[in-house]
Amino acid sequence: xxxxxxxxxxxxxxxxxSRLAFTAEPxxxxxxxxxxxxxxxxLIKALSGDLPxxxxxxxxxxxxxxxxxxxxAMVRAVLPQAVAxxxxxxxxEVVSLGxxxxxxxxxxxxxxxxxxxxxxxxxxxxxxxxxxxELSGGxxxxxxxARVLCQVWTAVLEGRPxxxxxDEPVSSLDIKHQLLVMRIARDFARRGGGVVAVLHDLNLxxxxxxxxxxxxRGQAAACGTPREVMRDALLSEVFDCQLRVxxxxxxxxxxxxxxxxx
Amino acid sequence: xxxxxxMTLFRRFADAPEGDRSARARFVLVxxxxxxxxxxxxxIATGASDASVSGVIESWFYGGTDGVLSxxxxxxxxxxxxxxxxxxxxVGAALAVSGAVMQGLFRNPLADPGIVGVAGGAGLGAISIIxxxxxxxxxxxxxxxxxxxxxxxxxxxxxxxxxxxxxxTRRGQTSIATMLLAGxxxxxxxxxxxxxxxxxxxxxxxxxxxxxxxxxxxGATWVKILAAGPIIVAAxxxxxxxxxxxxxxxxxxxxxxxxGVPVQRVKVLAVLAVAGATGASVxxxxxxxxxxxxxxxxxxxxxxxxHRYLLPASALLGASLLLLADAVSRTxxxxxxxxxxxxxxxxGAPFFLWVLLRRRGxxxx
Numbered sequence: 001x002x003x004x005x006x007x008x009x010x011x012x013x014x015x016x017x018s019r020l021a022f023t024a025e026p027x028x029x030x031x032x033x034x035x036x037x038x039x040x041x042x043l044i045k046a047l048s049g050d051l052p053x054x055x056x057x058x059x060x061x062x063x064x065x066x067x068x069x070x071x072x073a074m075v076r077a078v079l080p081q082a083v084a085x086x087x088x089x090x091x092x093e094v095v096s097l098g099x100x101x102x103x104x105x106x107x108x109x110x111x112x113x114x115x116x117x118x119x120x121x122x123x124x125x126x127x128x129x130x131x132x133x134e135l136s137g138g139x140x141x142x143x144x145x146a147r148v149l150c151q152v153w154t155a156v157l158e159g160r161p162x163x164x165x166x167d168e169p170v171s172s173l174d175i176k177h178q179l180l181v182m183r184i185a186r187d188f189a190r191r192g193g194g195v196v197a198v199l200h201d202l203n204l205x206x207x208x209x210x211x212x213x214x215x216x217r218g219q220a221a222a223c224g225t226p227r228e229v230m231r232d233a234l235l236s237e238v239f240d241c242q243l244r245v246x247x248x249x250x251x252x253x254x255x256x257x258x259x260x261x262x
Numbered sequence: 263x264x265x266x267x268x269m270t271l272f273r274r275f276a277d278a279p280e281g282d283r284s285a286r287a288r289f290v291l292v293x294x295x296x297x298x299x300x301x302x303x304x305x306i307a308t309g310a311s312d313a314s315v316s317g318v319i320e321s322w323f324y325g326g327t328d329g330v331l332s333x334x335x336x337x338x339x340x341x342x343x344x345x346x347x348x349x350x351x352x353v354g355a356a357l358a359v360s361g362a363v364m365q366g367l368f369r370n371p372l373a374d375p376g377i378v379g380v381a382g383g384a385g386l387g388a389i390s391i392i393x394x395x396x397x398x399x400x401x402x403x404x405x406x407x408x409x410x411x412x413x414x415x416x417x418x419x420x421x422x423x424x425x426x427x428x429x430x431t432r433r434g435q436t437s438i439a440t441m442l443l444a445g446x447x448x449x450x451x452x453x454x455x456x457x458x459x460x461x462x463x464x465x466x467x468x469x470x471x472x473x474x475x476x477x478x479x480x481g482a483t484w485v486k487i488l489a490a491g492p493i494i495v496a497a498x499x500x501x502x503x504x505x506x507x508x509x510x511x512x513x514x515x516x517x518x519x520x521x522g523v524p525v526q527r528v529k530v531l532a533v534l535a536v537a538g539a540t541g542a543s544v545x546x547x548x549x550x551x552x553x554x555x556x557x558x559x560x561x562x563x564x565x566x567x568x569h570r571y572l573l574p575a576s577a578l579l580g581a582s583l584l585l586l587a588d589a590v591s592r593t594x595x596x597x598x599x600x601x602x603x604x605x606x607x608x609x610g611a612p613f614f615l616w617v618l619l620r621r622r623g624x625x626x627x
Contacts, residue, residue: 050516073522085512086369087567092281097510097521116279128281151521 001025002047002076002163002194006055009039009046016042017218019055024211026161026194029185031205033198034215035239040198041081043215044167047196048078060161074155076163077148081171083140085132091143092128095119098150118146118153123180137172145169145181149188156193164188166197170204182208202255206230214238227253287571290564294578298351301585305347306339308589341483349482349490350588351581353547356494356539358580359501361554362561362572366508367532368430368441371562371617374554375540378426378445380419381551382452384537384544385475386459387418392474393459393467408489416493416541422448423533477548477603479588490542497538498577504532505569512567549603552610553580559617 007020017039024030032040046053049064049072057064059075067075077098085094095115119125122142127135132143145166152162164185170178178201185195186208199205205212206226214222214229216238222229229235230253235243242258278285357375364373364380375381391414395403403410426448430441460471473480507528510518519525543550557580558572565571584602587609591602 048516048520050519069519069524070522073520076520078517078520080514080517083513083517086371087512087562089512089567090281090283092279093283093509093566093568094513097513112279115281126280128279130281 001058001060001161002196003058004047004055007043007046007057008054009042009051011042011051015218017046017053020218020220022213022220022223024163024194024196026163026192027189028210029182029189029195029197029208030211030213031197031199031209032213032215033200033202033205034221038215038238039218040215041167042218044078044165044196044198047165048076059163073151074162076165077151079144079148079164079166079169081167082137083144088131088133090128091119091124091130091132091135092116094132094143095128095146095150098147114150114154115146118149119143121149121184122146123177138174138177141169141172142177142181145184149184152193153188156188156191159192161192161194163194163196166195168198168200170199170201178204202230202235206253206255230255283566283568284571287565287568287575290561291571291575291578294575294582298578298582298585301582302347302351305350305585305589306343308593345484345487346479346482346588347585348487349546350479350585352487352491352494353479353543353550354553354581354584355498355577356543356580357550357553357584358557358576359498359573360536360539360543362558362569362576363501363504363508363532364536364554365558366504366511366567366569367529367536369512369514370441371559372555372614373441374552375419375536376549376551376554378441379448379452380422380426380536380540381544381549382449382456383422384415384419384541385549386452386456387414387416387541388474388545389456389459389471390414390418392471393463408485409493412490412493412542412545415545416538418452419541419544420533420537422452423537427529427533473601474548475603476601477550477606478591478599478601479547479584480599482546486546490546493538493542497535497542500531500535500538501573502570504528504535505573508532508569509567547602550584550606551603552606552614553584555617556610556613557583559613 002022002024004020004022007017007022008015009017020039020043022043032043034040042051045051047057047064049067049069053065059067059072062075064072092115095118098118099114116125116128119127122145124139124142124146127139127143132140135143148164148166152164155162166185169181169185173181182204185197189195189210197209199209209226212222212224212226212229213220214234221238222234230245232244235245235255244256244258245253246256247253360380361374364375364378365371367373375384388411391399391403391411395410399410399414402414406413426441426444429444460468463471507518507523507525510521510523511525511528513521515525518528557576561572561575561579565575584606587602587605591600591605594600594605
């Protein structure tokens with residue numbers, strides 16, 4: 001389990017997160033939603049170990065600040081928003097970076113096929129020989145997803161709780177691949193991994209997440225199942241615009257903006 | 263990647279998994295080692311004296327007891343050509359690997375100790391010893407003897423690299439534009455201080471300095487190799503430890519850390535290795551530019567940027583190219599000698615421009 005208690009983060013003297021209590025359990029896809037500047041990415045960065053923090057962040061009961069990079073890499077993999085490479089690595093070489101020997105317990109024989117399997121999973125079978133720099137933004141994002149899957153997938157299959165931290169994993173993707181990525185996240189969770197993902201699309205969140213943390217001004221405005229947080233009043237206040245939750249069919253809530261565009 | 267020449271050359275690696283260039287890289291490493299061997303033998307055999315290749319090889323294998331080589335040729339080979347070639351191999355490998363490591367560290371194919379002021383800082387250290395070694399800095403020279411020159415160059419290079427990294431890095435992100443601009447400023451500053459020292463130098467020192475600044479493998483002796491060799495070899499021996507880290511750093515510092523790489527340690531070791539290799543090279547051969555840009559770039563085109571192969575391949579090709587440049591510098595105006603720095607710049611500078619043309623918008627990275 002990932003657990004934060006009294007989590008506070010300041011950047012350049014400005015308080016971004018304060019007194020945040022939050023848990024993400026293995027077996028669940030936990031979505032973080034909220035307006036721009038509400039602290040979603042800062043929370044993911046803090047969980048990734050990129051920022052100094054007050055309070056506590058624990059992975060499976062171990063304090064993050066005490067973990068060496070190599071130990072932290074065993075427990076969680078992080079998908080950044082976008083990665084530009086300055087050298088002509090092939091797709092396979094990028095994905096293989098996820099398998100740094102000794103970090104995942106994958107032996108050489110297994111690791112040989114892992115990149116292909118991961119690429120097939122993200123719908124990039126046959127891309128292994130292409131140069132990463134020549135791919136589109138959406139393709140690059142999926143290559144990076146394949147890389148982080150390689151880092152923790154085997155451990156999860158062996159029954160050890162591992163986590164994926166995804167910072168806007170669908171931001172450059174078309175709708176088919178948005179759904180694919182959510183399916184991969186759910187599959188990862190069903191096999192015993194934990195997923196924490198920053199998402200912007202509330203309807204995709206409802207469809208894909210088991211649990212939603214709604215962030216507002218650096219704090220948790222609400223946390224619960226999608227059904228629990230999809231409330232007109234809460235979302236309208238947090239996002240500062242008129243929103244209405246409908247349901248089609250009756251059990252699947254969806255969101256309809258009420259602000260005129262014209 | 264689909265040039266016909268490559269296709270034939272690497273057909274036997276067709277069964278390697280798609281996108282996996284490691285088999286090809288290992289093959290290229292073997293070729294480069296052979297190339298270096300051939301160039302070394304020819305380097306020993308060519309020069310103002312006419313000791314032949316076969317004569318040299320025979321003298322090695324049979325000890326030369328029956329006079330295959332004359333005593334004069336033996337002296338020339340053992341006291342002039344061999345140390346010169348050994349120095350060329352050491353320095354060529356050092357410059358090329360320094361370039362490759364620095365490019366990996368800064369995530370930019372144009373970072374090079376010569377361009378971002380590290381060589382300038384090392385040069386300042388070396389000039390200080392040459393000019394002030396008998397006066398102000400004499401305690402240092404007495405204390406470290408033979409190693410005073412490479413150590414001073416090492417410290418100069420280290421200091422410049424540290425300042426450069428400090429200035430160009432904010433919150434773990436190294437700004438390439440800032441780095442190149444800071445490099446210009448540092449190079450200019452080191453150049454100005456060097457100018458002050460040159461102003462203070464006497465006539466004999468002045469002549470030494472001028473030729474030293476143009477770069478040359480001439481005047482190589484076993485004593486110099488004893489001084490530069492251990493530092494360069496130690497620095498090069500450090501770099502295999504960095505290759506996985508440098509590969510991960512291509513994704514950015516944060517992602518490298520997320521992959522479990524101790525980024526801070528990789529950076530410190532990389533800076534030490536570059537400063538050591540560049541400093542020791544600059545101390546004895548002066549300003550030999552562009553090897554550090556040209557060699558890694560050519561190799562990335564052939565074997566890709568995986569540092570596990572790029573670093574040793576850079577060492578081999580860097581050594582070969584510098585020996586070739588030295589052969590050109592010795593023969594093109596024979597019996598006089600063109601400083602080797604001129605040769606590498608004449609070929610290297612246009613190559614550098616070509617790289618720039620191929621990669622527009624490099625400052626945006």
